[in-house]
Amino acid sequence: MTTYLDTPADLLERVGQDLGTTDxxxxxxxxxxxxxxxxxxxxWIHTDPARAVNGPxxxxxxxGYLTLSLAPVVxxxxxQIRELTAALNYGLNRVRFPAPVRVxxxxxxxxxVTHAQQKTSGVEAxxxxxxxxxxxQRPACVAYVIVLNS
Numbered sequence: 001m002t003t004y005l006d007t008p009a010d011l012l013e014r015v016g017q018d019l020g021t022t023d024x025x026x027x028x029x030x031x032x033x034x035x036x037x038x039x040x041x042x043x044w045i046h047t048d049p050a051r052a053v054n055g056p057x058x059x060x061x062x063x064g065y066l067t068l069s070l071a072p073v074v075x076x077x078x079x080q081i082r083e084l085t086a087a088l089n090y091g092l093n094r095v096r097f098p099a100p101v102r103v104x105x106x107x108x109x110x111x112x113v114t115h116a117q118q119k120t121s122g123v124e125a126x127x128x129x130x131x132x133x134x135x136x137q138r139p140a141c142v143a144y145v146i147v148l149n150s
Contacts, residue, residue: 007083008123008149011116019113019127020078024106024134025070027062032103035066049103057100064097067107067131067141074109074129075147085150090124093144099136106134114144122150 001020005011029049036042044051045061052060072089081087101107108131115126125147131140 002077003079005079005081008081008125009118010081011113011123011125011149012118014113015116017113019111021110022074022077022108024108025073026106027066027101027103029060029103032060032062032066035063035069039063039065041065057102060103062101062103064141067097067101068095068143070109070131071127071129071143071145074111074131075127075145078109078111081149086122086148088148088150090146090148093126093146095141095143097141099133099138099140101131101133101140105136107131107140108134119148122148124148
């Protein structure tokens with residue numbers, strides 16, 4: 001489901017509301033390996049399937065920051081602002097990774113507008129994507145993502 005808004009100012013009326021839930025996304029070993037190359041984090045729990053099968057997660061897991069880095073994809077699936085000039089990442093307030101994402105599993109996110117305020121340069125909004133793992137009770141990631149929308 002995608003929420004369509006006319007202008008960034010429409011976010012002010014959406015505080016406390018869910019914008020929608022993304023499609024399921026499968027996490028692959030190739031994604032994890034590419035993220036390891038980009039980030040320099042080649043810890044074996046992410047990149048060595050043969051060793052990881054005997055590790056604490058019984059297989060490789062995605063980097064928490066890989067899950068978090070899907071925030072632009074997630075936001076784009078659930079929100080479209082028609083008269084948007086730019087959406088600039090401003091930062092993060094809080095990020096938690098309650099459960100590991102095993103390679104081969106599927107995740108999706110529900111995005112909530114947690115806060116929004118008018119600034120001189122646009123609307124500063126705090127979006128909270130909550131990443132769910134198919135078949136798991138605990139979420140993979142919950143974050144407060146700050147975006148300046150103009």
